[in-house]
Amino acid sequence: METPLFTYTLRLADTALILGHRLSEWVGHAPILEEDLAFGNMGLDLIGQARSLYTYAGEIEGLRRDEDALAYLRDAPAYRNLLLVEQPNGDFAATMIRQLLYAAFAHPYFGALSKSKDERLAAIAAKAVKEMAYHVRHVSEWTIRLGDGTDESHRRAQAALEELWPYTGEMFEVDRVERALIERGIAVDPATLRAIWDRTIDEVLEEATLTRPRDGFMQSGGRSGRHSEHLGFILADLQFLQRAYPGATW
Amino acid sequence: MYTQALNTRDQAAPSADSEQDARFQARVDAELKIEPNDWMPEAYRRTLTRQISQHAHSEIVGMLPEGNWITRAPTLKRKAALLAKVQDEGGHGLYLYSAAETLGTSREEMVDQLLSGKAKYSSIFNYPTLTWADIGIIGWLVDGAAIMNQIPLCRCSYGPYARAMIRICKEESFHQRQGYEIMLALCRGTPEQKQMAQEALNRWWWPVLMMFGPSDKDSQHTDTTTRWKIKRFTNDELRQKFVDATVPQGHYLGLTFPDPALRLNEKTGHWDYGEIDWSEFKRVIAGDGPCNRQRMKQRRAAHENGAWVREAALAYAEKRKARERAAYAEAAE
Numbered sequence: 001m002e003t004p005l006f007t008y009t010l011r012l013a014d015t016a017l018i019l020g021h022r023l024s025e026w027v028g029h030a031p032i033l034e035e036d037l038a039f040g041n042m043g044l045d046l047i048g049q050a051r052s053l054y055t056y057a058g059e060i061e062g063l064r065r066d067e068d069a070l071a072y073l074r075d076a077p078a079y080r081n082l083l084l085v086e087q088p089n090g091d092f093a094a095t096m097i098r099q100l101l102y103a104a105f106a107h108p109y110f111g112a113l114s115k116s117k118d119e120r121l122a123a124i125a126a127k128a129v130k131e132m133a134y135h136v137r138h139v140s141e142w143t144i145r146l147g148d149g150t151d152e153s154h155r156r157a158q159a160a161l162e163e164l165w166p167y168t169g170e171m172f173e174v175d176r177v178e179r180a181l182i183e184r185g186i187a188v189d190p191a192t193l194r195a196i197w198d199r200t201i202d203e204v205l206e207e208a209t210l211t212r213p214r215d216g217f218m219q220s221g222g223r224s225g226r227h228s229e230h231l232g233f234i235l236a237d238l239q240f241l242q243r244a245y246p247g248a249t250w
Numbered sequence: 251m252y253t254q255a256l257n258t259r260d261q262a263a264p265s266a267d268s269e270q271d272a273r274f275q276a277r278v279d280a281e282l283k284i285e286p287n288d289w290m291p292e293a294y295r296r297t298l299t300r301q302i303s304q305h306a307h308s309e310i311v312g313m314l315p316e317g318n319w320i321t322r323a324p325t326l327k328r329k330a331a332l333l334a335k336v337q338d339e340g341g342h343g344l345y346l347y348s349a350a351e352t353l354g355t356s357r358e359e360m361v362d363q364l365l366s367g368k369a370k371y372s373s374i375f376n377y378p379t380l381t382w383a384d385i386g387i388i389g390w391l392v393d394g395a396a397i398m399n400q401i402p403l404c405r406c407s408y409g410p411y412a413r414a415m416i417r418i419c420k421e422e423s424f425h426q427r428q429g430y431e432i433m434l435a436l437c438r439g440t441p442e443q444k445q446m447a448q449e450a451l452n453r454w455w456w457p458v459l460m461m462f463g464p465s466d467k468d469s470q471h472t473d474t475t476t477r478w479k480i481k482r483f484t485n486d487e488l489r490q491k492f493v494d495a496t497v498p499q500g501h502y503l504g505l506t507f508p509d510p511a512l513r514l515n516e517k518t519g520h521w522d523y524g525e526i527d528w529s530e531f532k533r534v535i536a537g538d539g540p541c542n543r544q545r546m547k548q549r550r551a552a553h554e555n556g557a558w559v560r561e562a563a564l565a566y567a568e569k570r571k572a573r574e575r576a577a578y579a580e581a582a583e
Contacts, residue, residue: 028317031556040337068325092559149562241324250324
């Protein structure tokens with residue numbers, strides 16, 4: 001049976017892995033070489049976070065599933081990542097905006113989680129918070145350049161914001177699983193981060209001359225396993241070798 | 251990764267023996283480094299610009315065949331390692347372009363030469379990566395061959411290139427060990443994995459030997475670059491060193507090299523190998539390798555799709571400068 005702590009840790013791990021996977025798709029194809037390297041860096045941060053979290057999740061579960069068993073041998077409905085991070089890379093603006101929306105949340109989130117009563121989660125978060133600070137800085141700079149650059153870059157950045165905005169609500173949702181952990185001082189209550197996230201986003205968008213979209217209907221479901229069509233394709237890529245050669249050691 | 255530009259001869263006639271030339275050669279002979287602001291013969295500048303930029307291009311194009319497998323790497327550890335490796339290749343490209351820029355050609359010009367097809371890159375990257383074993387092979391053999399070529403370049407007469415090579419060689423030898431470790435895991439794995447490893451070696455062995463360039467008997471280009479201490483060993487010398495180092499490693503893996511003529515020569519102590527199919531080498535260099543068109547298409551697509559991003563960054567930088575100037579003028583009033 002899944003314990004709340006297992007589910008919670010898995011959600012964090014899946015979100016980090018899927019976003020890291022998405023960023024890694026850019027390497028070799030970025031608009032400038034420096035950004036190939038930056039995507040590599042950020043992708044490595046996220047995959048590193050995922051690995052620590054999966055390892056811990058496996059230990060909590062106690063069924064001898066290691067990081068690879070959890071990443072490679074679960075199908076889409078068992079994945080618990082945010083819908084935001086599985087959205088396609090789109091153009092450079094869409095990738096940057098997706099990263100901004102997530103990092104502006106993840107940075108204070110890991111900051112708060114580093115004070116968790118669960119020591120392992122606190123330690124993982126203490127490392128991640130430094131990484132996410134860099135992501136916020138890097139993608140904020142790009143959002144400003146794109147928003148306040150040319151007409152075309154402004155248009156693309158604004159379009160990306162509109163497209164991705166409906167996926168931001170899910171970050172702040174709390175379900176029964178998390179409520180119990182929040183009450184025990186283990187999980188972070190995202191409601192406490194709302195104001196910080198709003199401020200970061202508003203400041204960056206203002207400097208970027210972009211318009212914050214109005215909050216409309218928010219998509220959700222990723223964290224309970226109801227995903228968009230995109231995740232299946234990601235997993236088909238990600239899991240191919242493990243599925244084609246069951247039981248092999250690599 | 252590595253360049254085959256060493257095998258291209260500079261077209262210009264060697265300069266007359268001027269006093270400057272003689273002083274330059276004396277410095278080189280004394281193993282002193284030539285630095286960007288030092289006088290150098292134009293042909294030396296051109297040769298190095300071509301070699302270093304093509305070396306940079308090889309790093310950049312080389313990101314594509316390996317990049318193919320980042321999303322499909324079989325474990326999270328392998329995925330992180332491959333992502334970091336491909337990122338390293340990009341970093342090598344970056345400092346090689348910087349080293350070449352010290353000779354007076356901008357990165358933009360060099361990139362344009364790559365995209366227009368005027369500049370070349372290593373022929374090896376025109377071969378496809380079809381299975382995960384190819385990632386092991388690229389680390390073990392392609393990076394291994396690159397190291398053989400590059401270690402002598404750490405002593406190259408041109409300072410910025412030599413210093414870039416020292417750093418690159420350290421990372422490449424790490425990649426080479428990582429690649430060999432992938433091969434080891436495959437060869438100790440299931441029969442299917444072992445077969446995957448063997449099949450990759452069969453496909454890559456000869457193209458890797460071609461990385462060292464034409465045989466010495468067909469390549470008479472080395473005189474000037476040797477005198478300038480850019481190139482210190484001949485193609486065949488480096489190729490032999492590579493074969494001697496690699497064959498025992500392959501045998502340790504339990505793999506067979508696809509060369510019936512390969513045997514240890516008791517007299518020389520070297521591994522003799524069969525005749526390389528130079529027609530294939532020429533064909534791939536000329537543009538008809540399995541992936542030449544795809545590689546260039548992908549590079550051009552990345553460049554073209556990114557044009558609006560580069561324009562935006564430029565436009566933003568200019569706006570910012572203008573605002574700072576305006577603020578400064580206002581404050582001064």
